[in-house]
Each structure stands twice: as structure tokens, then as C-alpha cells.
Amino acid sequence: MTMDQYAETFREETLELLSELEVGLLELEQNPEDVDVIGRVFRALHTVKGSAGMIGFDEISRFTHEVETVFELVRSGGLPVTGELVNLTLAARDIIREMLDKNLAGESADTEIAEQLVAALRGLVPTQDDFSANGVAETAELIASGDNETSFHIRFRPPANIFHRGIQPLGLLQELTRLGSCKVIAQTDAIPGLDELDPELCYLYWDIILTTEHDEDRIRDVFIFVEDDCELKILPINEDLLAQSGEGGRLGDILVQHGDLSRDDLERVLQAQNKPKLGEALVQAGVVTGAQLDVALEVQAEVKRQKQKREAVEESSSIRVRSEKLDSLVDLIGELVTVQARLSQTTAGQDDPVLNEIAEEVERLTWEMRDHILNIRMLPIGTTFSRFQRLVRDLSQELGKEAVLVTAGAETELDKTVIDRLGDPLVHLIRNSIDHGLESPEARRKAGKPEQGTIFLSASHSGANVILEVRDDGGGINRDAIRDRARSRGLLTSEMETSEAELINLIFSPGFSTVGEVSSVSGRGVGMDVVKQAIDSLRGTITVTSAAGKGTTFTIKLPLTLAIIDGLLVQVAGEKFVLPLSAVEECIELSRQDVANANNRNLIKVRGEIVPYLRLRERFSLNGTPPEIEQVVIAEAMGQRVGFAVDHVIGEHQTVIKALGQMYRNVKGLSGATILGDGTVALILDLPPLVQDAEADERILTDSIH
Amino acid sequence: MAKKIMAVDDSATIRQVLSFTLQGAGFEVIEAEDGQAALEKLANDPPDMLITDLNMPRMDGIQLIREVRQSSWGKFIPILMLTTESQEAKKQEGKAAGASAWLVKPFKPEQLLAIINVVLL
Numbered sequence: 008m009t010m011d012q013y014a015e016t017f018r019e020e021t022l023e024l025l026s027e028l029e030v031g032l033l034e035l036e037q038n039p040e041d042v043d044v045i046g047r048v049f050r051a052l053h054t055v056k057g058s059a060g061m062i063g064f065d066e067i068s069r070f071t072h073e074v075e076t077v078f079e080l081v082r083s084g085g086l087p088v089t090g091e092l093v094n095l096t097l098a099a100r101d102i103i104r105e106m107l108d109k110n111l112a113g114e115s116a117d118t119e120i121a122e123q124l125v126a127a128l129r130g131l132v133p134t135q136d137d138f139s140a141n142g143v144a145e146t147a148e149l150i151a152s153g154d155n156e157t158s159f160h161i162r163f164r165p166p167a168n169i170f171h172r173g174i175q176p177l178g179l180l181q182e183l184t185r186l187g188s189c190k191v192i193a194q195t196d197a198i199p200g201l202d203e204l205d206p207e208l209c210y211l212y213w214d215i216i217l218t219t220e221h222d223e224d225r226i227r228d229v230f231i232f233v234e235d236d237c238e239l240k241i242l243p244i245n246e247d248l249l250a251q252s253g254e255g256g257r258l259g260d261i262l263v264q265h266g267d268l269s270r271d272d273l274e275r276v277l278q279a280q281n282k283p284k285l286g287e288a289l290v291q292a293g294v295v296t297g298a299q300l301d302v303a304l305e306v307q308a309e310v311k312r313q314k315q316k317r318e319a320v321e322e323s324s325s326i327r328v329r330s331e332k333l334d335s336l337v338d339l340i341g342e343l344v345t346v347q348a349r350l351s352q353t354t355a356g357q358d359d360p361v362l363n364e365i366a367e368e369v370e371r372l373t374w375e376m377r378d379h380i381l382n383i384r385m386l387p388i389g390t391t392f393s394r395f396q397r398l399v400r401d402l403s404q405e406l407g408k409e410a411v412l413v414t415a416g417a418e419t420e421l422d423k424t425v426i427d428r429l430g431d432p433l434v435h436l437i438r439n440s441i442d443h444g445l446e447s448p449e450a451r452r453k454a455g456k457p458e459q460g461t462i463f464l465s466a467s468h469s470g471a472n473v474i475l476e477v478r479d480d481g482g483g484i485n486r487d488a489i490r491d492r493a494r495s496r497g498l499l500t501s502e503m504e505t506s507e508a509e510l511i512n513l514i515f516s517p518g519f520s521t522v523g524e525v526s527s528v529s530g531r532g533v534g535m536d537v538v539k540q541a542i543d544s545l546r547g548t549i550t551v552t553s554a555a556g557k558g559t560t561f562t563i564k565l566p567l568t569l570a571i572i573d574g575l576l577v578q579v580a581g582e583k584f585v586l587p588l589s590a591v592e593e594c595i596e597l598s599r600q601d602v603a604n605a606n607n608r609n610l611i612k613v614r615g616e617i618v619p620y621l622r623l624r625e626r627f628s629l630n631g632t633p634p635e636i637e638q639v640v641i642a643e644a645m646g647q648r649v650g651f652a653v654d655h656v657i658g659e660h661q662t663v664i665k666a667l668g669q670m671y672r673n674v675k676g677l678s679g680a681t682i683l684g685d686g687t688v689a690l691i692l693d694l695p696p697l698v699q700d701a702e703a704d705e706r707i708l709t710d711s712i713h
Numbered sequence: 714m715a716k717k718i719m720a721v722d723d724s725a726t727i728r729q730v731l732s733f734t735l736q737g738a739g740f741e742v743i744e745a746e747d748g749q750a751a752l753e754k755l756a757n758d759p760p761d762m763l764i765t766d767l768n769m770p771r772m773d774g775i776q777l778i779r780e781v782r783q784s785s786w787g788k789f790i791p792i793l794m795l796t797t798e799s800q801e802a803k804k805q806e807g808k809a810a811g812a813s814a815w816l817v818k819p820f821k822p823e824q825l826l827a828i829i830n831v832v833l834l
Contacts, residue, residue, distance in 0.1 A: 171811060172813050173811065173813035175834050178830075178834050
């Protein structure tokens with residue numbers, strides 16, 4: 008084996024680690040003392056160094072070693088995380104990135120810069136006397152025990168005379184909260200009536216659910232001064248409970264285990280129970296109190312959380328596969344789906360039960376396989392989100408603005424191809440939000456907003472689509488500026504009336520830019536139209552809404568996958584077409600009489616609303632006469648309802664999209680083709696361009712009349 | 714206002730360690746060299762917490778704890794007794810007298826502060 012064989016793996020691994028490093032460093036900037044993050048940064052550096060050294064990239068290994076050394080010191084508590092350290096390490100990350108490219112290409116990197124950086128990093132390290140060995144040991148211990156949390160159910164019943172010994176239970180509970188995340192439920196059932204109550208005694212007792220990285224002894228230590236006199240039960244919440252039942256341990260069992268409920272009482276209530284909720288029944292029967300029930304429910308929830316966590320850990324074991332392999336798998340499954348459809352169609356016409364059974368089995372397996380394969384290609388979009396943190400940081404510094412990026416829904420999964428092609432448009436939108444959206448800190452202060460602007464980036468699922476939002480809390484879009492610009496560019500004539508929404512969506516028109524001078528950030532010769540094109544090519548849509556003084560929101564709607572769409576199969580003059588089902592709202596009939604009633608204009612009334620429609624027969628210049636009763640597919644395109652008149656609606660059709668090839672690249676209104684079960688080809692319609700074209704034709708027509 | 718802690722021990726070194734540690738943590742410290750002296754100082758100026766050695770001349774720690782618990786002001790204040798390894802019986806006696814907590818000498822400053830953290834709210 009030669010080193011070259013490892014190079015690609017090393018490259019991928021290192022890129023991944025470098026972006027982890029970047030994310031970690033940016034997090035550290037916010038929380039400089041987060042031990043977990045420091046640990047992560049250190050591990051990333053450590054791994055880069057190790058693998059680089061292993062395959063002979065000594066330059067990277069040596070340089071990373073220097074950075075690692077500094078972070079080892081940080082990790083052991085000998086060096087605080089400062090802004091300077093983060094800046095230097097970010098710079099170091101960039102150098103490693105550069106070294107990686109150069110070394111892979113067989114060149115060597117610019118050592119001078121690297122050496123300067125190493126010197127600067129070393130300058131941050133204090134001399135040996137500046138920190139005590141004591142502190143080092145303690146922090147190291149903290150890190151070592153991380154990641155390893157257990158949950159305990161603690162029942163603490165202090166002696167009634169605890170106050171006479173000068174001990175406040177609150178102090179003990181507070182100490183517990185320092186050990187980990189802690190839920191405390193007070194049990195009040197032992198409080199006597201007022202006439203019997205001695206205010207100097209303690210009648211309360213507590214149930215505590217504690218999730219901690221410490222062990223039982225450490226918890227016992229908290230109670231050391233009262234342990235001999237109090238009732239103290241510490242039960243680990245763990246696999247034993249998990250084992251008892253599937254859904255986080257049965258409620259009754261938990262109560263019995265805690266001694267709040269006898270097995271007999273449980274059986275009795277279970278037998279008498281006719282309501283679905285055991286907990287309520289138990290409380291009503293008076294065998295447990297509401298607070299005891301709360302504790303048991305809390306334990307149950309904790310067990311469930313642990314189970315989910317364990318499953319998540321199990322899931323995350325993975326193997327690395329080249330994405331080309333997946334692509335060819337998707338192509339193959341596409342072919343298989345097509346062949347399978349033909350098989351089903353062929354067997355359906357034959358009266359052979361054995362053959363039919365086989366065909367049905369093949370169909371089931373094919374669909375299952377298709378779903379699985381498409382699923383493999385799904386990646387969490389968070390991988391792209393992380394690089395934007397750096398972008399926002401650098402850009403806002405460059406532009407003299409203060410901005411922070413808040414992301415949500417990073418776990419939302421999307422086809423890898425879609426994610427790859429989303430990067431540039433998102434970068435552009437974020438640049439735009441910082442450059443044009445956010446005001447300067449002074450302007451924000453005057454407007455009574457916090458000086459630091461916020462860019463929100465979120466992803467979420469919505470049916471077969473993924474919705475991405477880029478939102479800023481800036482000044483909003485200047486509508487007058489858009490109107491003026493649109494008129495000067497001829498995008499808008501003075502007599503044209505536009506709705507608010509139509510007006511601001513004009514920024515997606517080609518050649519549109521509201522800022523007079525081209526800044527180096529948003530400028531670069533591209534405008535929002537390029538973003539729109541990119542989104543269009545992903546079969547997505549982009550819209551913008553804006554509120555003056557409050558901010559602007561860009562909403563991108565994308566299909567989950569590019570390879571397969573749910574389509575509606577229709578027929579016009581013997582030709583078959585597929586409309587994307589996600590855009591289709593309903594199908595209605597159109598008779599000759601309807602057409603006559605509308606004075607032969609292409610308008611149809613759908614439950615009181617007038618909807619324009621276009622005839623596919625005319626758009627594609629197909630011969631023949633339409634049937635007596637046509638079908639109109641009402642769909643949503645360009646933010647409005649538009650009808651498409653066809654001869655017949657055949658039905659839903661799962662469509663494997665095939666590209667049309669070079670020849671047809673410039674044909675508007677078609678996004679691809681698909682092979683039907685009988686082997687014939689159907690064209691897949693791209694609705695927005697179709698509508699645009701029809702509108703343009705209409706305009707030319709009306710203009711020529713004027 | 715800073716919480717006030719009284720430190721009672723017949724050893725000047727221990728008193729200094731206590732004072733230094735507690736003052737460093739932001740507490741106000743009153744020192745006394747035995748139970749008798751402590752009670753005299755306490756009467757006019759009750760503290761928020763008491764730390765006392767057990768073996769002292771004139772009045773030992775156990776007696777001091779009993780006296781404090783019977784006073785009008787000291788019924789509920791946290792009392793930390795300083796013991797040594799061999800004093801298990803004394804420890805039980807102190808607990809019975811009303812001590813909140815104990816700390817075995819020699820101790821580290823962090824240990825002292827950790828206990829105060831729990832018992833003094």
C-alpha cells in the first residue's frame with residue numbers, strides 16, 4: 008500500500024476535524040471555560056497531528072503539535088482561553104488547511120507564516136511558575152470523568168430535629184444541584200394539621216432526580232453530617248429499569264421499587280382500573296400521593312431519556328463511503344423502479360397467480376429498497392450551518408457591524424446533493440443579511456435595538472419539503488428604493504399595480520441591486536437572481552417577507568430529494584406529462600360550456616375564485632382537439648394559483664427523474680423526463696417557467712393591442 | 714453584609730489558618746481561644762456560624778455547643794466542630810450536643826469552604 012491510498016481518507020478526515028475545530032473555537036469565544044469544548048478542540052488537534060504523522064505529512068504533524076501543546080495547557084487549566092488564543096488558533100486552523108492542500112499536491116507550504124504563528128502561540132504560554140501543579144490535577148480529573156453521566160433517584164428524609172442541629176436542608180439540596188442536573192420534588196404528605204404542627208421541626212422530605220458524572224459515594228458525602236439520623240435512599244436509575252419494560256419502565260413498578268406503593272395495592276388498583284391512566288387511578292385510590300406520582304413519572308421520563316441517548320450513541324457508529332458510490336446506487340434503484348413498474352404492468356394483464364405474487368413481492372422489496380437508499384443520502388444540514396458561524400464572525404468584523412448567528416434545526420436531514428448545492432446561495436443570503444439587512448451599531452442603538460444584530464438560520468421539515476429560513480432583525484427592505492429601481496430597470500411600469508409581496512420579490516429579478524456602490528461583500532457582480540436560479544435548479548422556491556424596522560426573512564422551500572418526486576401523471580393529445588405533486592392542489596373538470604361562459608378567455612371559477620389557466624396543448628403546440636370535458640389541474644406556481652388544462656388526469660406516479668441532456672438544457676418549462684412502466688417517456692413539467700412564459704406572451708399580446 | 718463566623722481554637726496557628734481562609738472567602742471572622750472566651754464575645758455580638766475545636770482549656774467545645782444551642786440566638790445557627798482522627802466518641806458527643814458538621818484536622822482550606830458552602834446559607 009502506498010501513502011496515496013490514505014491521502015483521500017486523510018483529507019476528508021482532516022477537513023472534518025478542522026471544521027469541528029473551528030466550531031469549537033467559536034464556541035469557546037462565547038464560553039471560554041467550557042471544559043467539554045476545550046476537550047473537543049484538543050482532541051481534534053490531537054487527531055490531526057496523529058493521523059498526519061502516521062501517513063508521513065510531517066509538516067502538518069509538526070505544526071499541529073505546537074498548537075496542540077498550547078491546548079494541552081489550556082485543557083489542564085494552566086492557560087485561560089482568551090480572544091487572542093482563539094484568533095491565533097483560528098489562524099492556525101487556516102494554515103493547517105493550506106498545508107493540507109499543498110502537501111496533498113506534493114508542494115510544501117509557507118513555513119514563515121507557520122513559524123510566526125507558532126512563536127505567537129508560544130508567547131501566550133506562561134512560565135512554569137505561573138500556575139500551580141495542584142490546579143492542573145484537578146481540572147484534568149474533571150475532564151477525565153466527563154461524558155459519563157449516571158442518573159440517581161434520591162429519597163432524603165431528614166430527622167425532624169434537623170434545624171436544632173443548625174442544618175438547613177436547603178443547603179444540602181443546593182449542594183446536590185452543584186453535582187449535576189437536578190430535579191427536586193418536595194413531599195408534603197407528612198405535614199400534620201396546624202394544631203399539631205411544631206414550627207421548629209422539619210416535616211418535609213424530598214425526592215431528587217440527579218443526573219451527574221459523580222458516583223454514589225460523592226452523593227452520600229453531601230449528606231455526611233446527617234446520614235446517621237436521616238432516611239437516605241440512593242437508587243441508580245439504569246438498565247435494570249430499562250429491562251423491565253419497553254417504554255421506560257412501568258409506572259407501577261417504579262412506585263413499588265421506591266416503597267411508595269405495595270405490590271398488593273398495585274394489583275388491586277390494576278384490577279379495578281377502568282381508566283387508561285394508572286397514575287390517576289392510583290392517586291384516586293389514595294394509595295399514592297400526587298407528589299409521589301410526580302417522582303415516579305420523572306424517573307420514568309429519565310429512564311426514557313437514557314434509552315434514547317443510548318440508542319443515539321449506537322446509531323452514530325458509521326462507515327465512510329464515497330458519495331459517487333451512493334450516486335450510482337441511486338441511479339440503479341431508479342432503473343429498478345422503472346423495470347419493476349413494467350413487470351407489474353405486464354403481469355397485471357395475465358391471469359397467472361404465481362407470477363402475480365412474485366411481481367407483488369418484487370414491488371414491495373423495490374419500494375423498500377428505494378426508501379432505504381434515498382435515506383442513506385440524507386445528511387443533517389448542520390454540517391453546512393457550522394461553516395456559517397465563521398462567515399458571520401469574519402464578515403461582521405469586516406463590515407464594522409456586530410452580528411451573531413443563531414441556528415436551529417441543524418439535525419434536519421436533506422439529500423447530500425441538495426446540501427452541497429445549497430452552500431453558495433446560503434452564503435450569499437447571509438452576506439446580504441449582514442451587509443444590507445443589519446444596520447450599523449449606532450443606527451441600531453438609535454432605533455432602540457441591541458447593538459448586536461442577529462441572523463437566524465433555521466431548517467425544518469414540512470411534508471415532503473424542507474423549509475430553510477434566513478432571518479435578520481435589521482431594518483427591513485426599503486420598498487420605495489425597490490419600486491424606483493424596478494422602474495428604472497424597466498421591471499415595473501408606472502401603471503402596473505403590484506401587491507406588497509410582488510414588489511419585494513422583485514429583488515430576485517435579474518440585474519437587481521439596491522445599494523448604489525458595489526461593496527466587496529454583497530457585490531461581486533451577482534445579485535439575488537443568482538440565488539433564485541440556484542434554488543430553482545434544486546426545484547425549490549424562494550420568497551422574501553420584510554417588515555420595516557423589524558427585519559427581513561428569506562424562506563427557501565426545497566424538496567427532500569432530487570432523485571425521485573411524487574408526480575401527477577396527465578395526458579394531452581396522447582402524450583404523457585408529469586406535474587410535481589407537491590405543487591398540485593386539486594383537479595377540476597372544464598366543459599365546453601364553461602369555456603363559452605368565460606368568453607373563451609382562459610379563466611376558470613374555482614369555488615368563487617377566478618383562476619387563470621393555460622392549455623398544455625397550446626403551449627406545446629400539440630395537434631388534435633381536446634375532449635368534450637377537459638381536466639384542469641390547479642397548482643401553485645410563482646405564489647399564485649394557476650390551472651393547467653389537460654385531456655386526462657391519469658393519477659399519482661412516483662417518478663425517477665432523468666436529466667434531459669445537453670440538447671434540451673435551455674428548454675424552459677421542463678425539468679426532466681421519466682420512463683413509465685410501459686417503457687414510454689413522459690416529460691416532467693417545471694411549472695414556474697411555464698407560467699412566466701405564458702405571462703410574458705400575454706403581455707406582448709396586450710402591448711401590441713395598445 | 715459579610716457573614717460573620719466565630720472561630721474558636723486554643724491553637725493560634727489553627728485560628729490563623731481559619732481566619733485567613735475565611736477572610737479570603739469574604740467572611741468576617743471573630744477569634745476566640747476557648748469556650749469561655751467565645752461565650753463572652755458571643756453574647757453581645759452573635760455570629761452567623763460557629764467553628765469550634767473540641768479540646769480546649771477552661772470550656773471545651775462540647776460544652777460550648779450545648780451553651781450556644783440553649784441560648785436565644787444560637788438555637789439554629791450552623792456549628793462546625795474540628796476533630797482529629799481518634800475522636801470518634803467525641804464526634805458523637807458533639808453531634809448529640811447539636812453540632813451541624815465536623816471536619817477532621819488537618820484539613821485543606823477547600824474542605825473547610827466546601828462545608829461552609831453547604832451549611833451556611
